[in-house]
Amino acid sequence: MIITVCVGSSCHIKGSHAFIDYLQKAISAYKMEQKIILKASFCMGHCSEGINIKVDDEHISVNNLDAMKELFTNRLVEEAERETCIPS
Numbered sequence: 001m002i003i004t005v006c007v008g009s010s011c012h013i014k015g016s017h018a019f020i021d022y023l024q025k026a027i028s029a030y031k032m033e034q035k036i037i038l039k040a041s042f043c044m045g046h047c048s049e050g051i052n053i054k055v056d057d058e059h060i061s062v063n064n065l066d067a068m069k070e071l072f073t074n075r076l077v078e079e080a081e082r083e084t085c086i087p088s
């Protein structure tokens with residue numbers, strides 16, 4: 001699984017850097033380093049929709065850090081665990 005966090009100016013101002021900090025720690029805490037790659041990207045073209053991430057090819061707008069934590073723990077960890085190997 002590849003999680004890409006937008007670090008374009010709009011998402012950065014809204015707090016995307018906190019997503020990256022959280023995800024780095026969470027990926028390590030859940031021992032998902034072999035399952036999840038964390039990346040950053042410039043503007044994804046969805047500036048008005050919240051803080052934007054991509055999970056593989058799926059675009060998701062996330063309102064705040066609590067919502068990001070919930071998405072990670074309630075969905076992404078489980079989905080990444082189902083993947084057999086890290087994408088290339």
Ligand code: FES
Nearest residue numbers: 006008011044046
């Ligand atoms: S700056 Fe993130 S979608 Fe535009």
